[in-house]
Amino acid sequence: MDVFAPSAFLDPPSEFRPLQIVHGFDRFLxxxxxxxxxxxxxxxxxxxxxxxxxxxxxxxxxxFGEYLLEERQWEVWVSGMxxxxxxxxxxxxxxxxxxxxxxxxxxxxxxxxSLCALGLACYxxxxxxxxxxxxxxxxxxxxxxxxxxxxxxxxxxMDGVIGLTSSTxxxxxxxxxxxxxxxxxxxxxxxxxxxxxxxAANVCEFKHYVNLLEPEATRRFLAVTxxxxxxxxxxxxxxxxxxxxxxxxxxxxxxxGPLPQRFQGNVPVIDKPLFRDRPVAVPWSQxxxxxxxxxxxxxxxxxxxxxxCGEHEDARAFRQDFYEIVTELxxxxxxxxxxxxxxxxxxxxxxxxxxxxxxxxxxxYHGSLFxxxxxxxxxxxxxxxxxxxxxxxxxxxxxxxQVASIAHLTGAQQVHSECSDWxxxxxxxxxxxxxxxxxxxxxxxxxxNQVTAYWSWDDIGDEAYRTYNDYMGRLGMLLRGGxxxxxxxxxxxxxxxxxxxxxxxxxxxxNAGQKVVSTAGARExxxxxxxxxADTVRDLLRSQIDLDIIDEQALTEGIIGAGALHVAxxxxxxxxxxxxxxxxxxxxxALAAFGRSGGLVVSIGAPPRLVESARATAxxxxxxxQLFGARGNGRILKKEEVVPYLRxxxxxxxxxxxxxPSILCTERSRDGRxxxxxxxxxxxxxxxxxxxRLREPLDLYRPLDGSVAPFRAGAELxxxxxESVFLVAHEPSPTV
Numbered sequence: 257m258d259v260f261a262p263s264a265f266l267d268p269p270s271e272f273r274p275l276q277i278v279h280g281f282d283r284f285l286x287x288x289x290x291x292x293x294x295x296x297x298x299x300x301x302x303x304x305x306x307x308x309x310x311x312x313x314x315x316x317x318x319x320f321g322e323y324l325l326e327e328r329q330w331e332v333w334v335s336g337m338x339x340x341x342x343x344x345x346x347x348x349x350x351x352x353x354x355x356x357x358x359x360x361x362x363x364x365x366x367x368x369x370s371l372c373a374l375g376l377a378c379y380x381x382x383x384x385x386x387x388x389x390x391x392x393x394x395x396x397x398x399x400x401x402x403x404x405x406x407x408x409x410x411x412x413x414m415d416g417v418i419g420l421t422s423s424t425x426x427x428x429x430x431x432x433x434x435x436x437x438x439x440x441x442x443x444x445x446x447x448x449x450x451x452x453x454x455x456a457a458n459v460c461e462f463k464h465y466v467n468l469l470e471p472e473a474t475r476r477f478l479a480v481t482x483x484x485x486x487x488x489x490x491x492x493x494x495x496x497x498x499x500x501x502x503x504x505x506x507x508x509x510x511x512x513g514p515l516p517q518r519f520q521g522n523v524p525v526i527d528k529p530l531f532r533d534r535p536v537a538v539p540w541s542q543x544x545x546x547x548x549x550x551x552x553x554x555x556x557x558x559x560x561x562x563x564x565c566g567e568h569e570d571a572r573a574f575r576q577d578f579y580e581i582v583t584e585l586x587x588x589x590x591x592x593x594x595x596x597x598x599x600x601x602x603x604x605x606x607x608x609x610x611x612x613x614x615x616x617x618x619x620x621y622h623g624s625l626f627x628x629x630x631x632x633x634x635x636x637x638x639x640x641x642x643x644x645x646x647x648x649x650x651x652x653x654x655x656x657x658q659v660a661s662i663a664h665l666t667g668a669q670q671v672h673s674e675c676s677d678w679x680x681x682x683x684x685x686x687x688x689x690x691x692x693x694x695x696x697x698x699x700x701x702x703x704x705n706q707v708t709a710y711w712s713w714d715d716i717g718d719e720a721y722r723t724y725n726d727y728m729g730r731l732g733m734l735l736r737g738g739x740x741x742x743x744x745x746x747x748x749x750x751x752x753x754x755x756x757x758x759x760x761x762x763x764x765x766x767n768a769g770q771k772v773v774s775t776a777g778a779r780e781x782x783x784x785x786x787x788x789x790a791d792t793v794r795d796l797l798r799s800q801i802d803l804d805i806i807d808e809q810a811l812t813e814g815i816i817g818a819g820a821l822h823v824a825x826x827x828x829x830x831x832x833x834x835x836x837x838x839x840x841x842x843x844x845x846a847l848a849a850f851g852r853s854g855g856l857v858v859s860i861g862a863p864p865r866l867v868e869s870a871r872a873t874a875x876x877x878x879x880x881x882q883l884f885g886a887r888g889n890g891r892i893l894k895k896e897e898v899v900p901y902l903r904x905x906x907x908x909x910x911x912x913x914x915x916x917p918s919i920l921c922t923e924r925s926r927d928g929r930x931x932x933x934x935x936x937x938x939x940x941x942x943x944x945x946x947x948x949r950l951r952e953p954l955d956l957y958r959p960l961d962g963s964v965a966p967f968r969a970g971a972e973l974x975x976x977x978x979e980s981v982f983l984v985a986h987e988p989s990p991t992v
Contacts, residue, residue, distance in 0.1 A: 280317025311346025354460025660703020738926025
């Protein structure tokens with residue numbers, strides 16, 4: 257099919273249109289209570305087709321105690337998928353009763369409670385000597401792990417901390433003869449993490465979650481969920497199911513905020529919360545110490561206090577090591593197992609993780625965003641905000657740009673977004689049709705090319721929903737496939753984030769008697785790194801300099817030559833370091849090689865100085881001095897100097913006669929033709945005179961009405977509020 261043909265653009269096929277998420281076909285039956293009347297499913301699917309939906313993402317229905325276990329529900333699900341296939345709809349299945357994925361509706365944790373999410377909890381207490389200090393293992397905790405005391409945890413290194421583990425009995429009770437002075441005691445214990453976490457603060461069900469650091473938890477999840485879907489789905493139907501959707505798996509040790517008012521008291525409670533204490537905690541598993549020791553070559557237990565406080569370089573270095581190991585265990589424990597299952601069964605691994613937008617969420621819920629999402633063959637995000645202005649002004653835009661960048665690095669051709677106006681509905685309003693256009697255009701210019709929709713269209717009607725789905729189908733048809741083109745890569749600063757990440761206290765903490773250990777310095781640095789990272793990406797995008805975000809793996813595994821880093825079809829001439837203090841030795845060596853080959857390296861502020869081991873420090877410092885020295889190809893710039901420098905290096909995707917931060921763009925080559933997508937991210941109409949890197953003649957494709965017309969570079973282009981358009985050349989995009 258010629259995707260550039262005007263007739264195809266006007267009415268794109270199903271595969272490019274939004275998919276509707278349907279949690280159980282049983283609700284569409286003629287008599288859902290009796291699970292009969294499958295003709296009702298057909299009528300609902302016909303309605304979805306009329307409003308322009310291209311397919312469905314669905315899971316087997318059933319309430320608690322019935323999900324995955326009710327024979328009739330499986331028959332209903334297979335019937336629904338078969339009827340959707342007969343109507344030419346795209347088929348995905350959803351791997352959980354609701355979210356977060358991993359428990360099989362609570363089956364995994366009920367069958368084996370030892371697989372519940374586990375944390376290493378920290379109780380911080382005051383002690384004054386001389387005297388006797390006593391602390392009993394809290395009732396909410398599973399077992400004592402280790403304890404420490406210091407007069408000032410923040411400023412001392414390892415030598416300034418006293419180990420108290422020998423002062424505990426077999427029940428974990430701590431008895432310590434306190435020396436003279438004021439002391440802080442950190443008592444660390446294993447604790448099942450539930451109360452106050454996302455497991456008890458979602459809008460599906462409150463129930464214990466699994467420990468994704470334990471591979472056995474995922475093996476059980478796959479056995480009772482994925483294996484059952486494969487067994488129950490007829491082979492002729494299975495080959496037409498394209499992807500399995502996983503929803504917000506995570507490390508369940510962070511505390512969540514309160515639910516919106518409209519959900520409070522309305523979410524089913526499967527496991528009643530019991531404990532009121534909310535100690536800060538980090539991810540933990542029974543095998544973590546052994547895995548850490550084997551990988552890093554030293555015992556982590558004497559340094560565990562560093563996960564909760566500490567300004568000394570010893571503490572910061574240990575946090576870097578700890579979260580590197582957590583990321584590996586988490587990625588291998590869940591994502592790689594699911595990816596391997598999907599590969600064996602010829603289906604794409606899709607879905608999205610939790611808290612993609614903010615660097616702090618990456619560390620808290622996943623260790624790193626890039627490592628787990630790399631395992632997804634069809635990665636995705638969720639976008640709960642329907643206001644394009646707030647998406648771009650806040651951190652929401654980073655969600656799409658980061659995950660789309662991962663897709664570019666791995667060669668994945670599709671990136672989906674779960675789309676809704678959830679945030680707006682929490683405040684009593686829904687998204688207008690114009691805002692839906694704007695949300696979609698912004699996500700697609702950032703790299704998304706498939707919608708998985710949670711939209712309700714009761715407030716805009718069938719006709720308006722049809723126009724939205726037509727619009728998104730046109731965007732998807734031109735942006736699916738081919739090769740993304742940009743010159744700039746921004747290095748993902750996760751190693752710098754690990755240095756100063758400290759777990760936060762609960763929003764509803766009941767920690768009476770606990771002393772607050774000062775963590776202001778680390779938190780200030782951590783927040784500054786996250787802000788600098790997002791600001792750098794936003795500033796470049798709003799200056800029409802498209803980019804990808806790359807991790808150290810891309811830097812070290814990519815091919816460096818002729819002044820560029822080549823990764824999976826992408827080629828980057830410039831690498832920007834956004835306030836990166838830490839880097840691995842292998843990544844530092846790759847940066848130096850990139851600079852020697854003629855590539856440009858821009859460091860916003862001081863270059864990296866910390867690495868994963870003391871032995872490598874001198875070597876990295878020497879390499880950075882050469883790269884950023886008088887004869888090197890590196891530049892140390894202030895934040896405000898970066899955009900002018902990159903423009904002078906001809907890195908802009910689009911040239912405008914006047915600066916316009918409302919305009920975003922991206923460029924691709926597809927089917928022998930180049931295209932440039934231009935988006936007005938503002939609620940106000942814009943008049944621009946764009947000059948792209950595409951060679952004339954050009955055509956202007958307008959997704960709003962499906963029209964195609966000739967366009968001359970530099971001519972006036974009127975964009976309505978939140979409107980997206982394409983400039984399409986008759987030959988491929990030129991390389992710079």
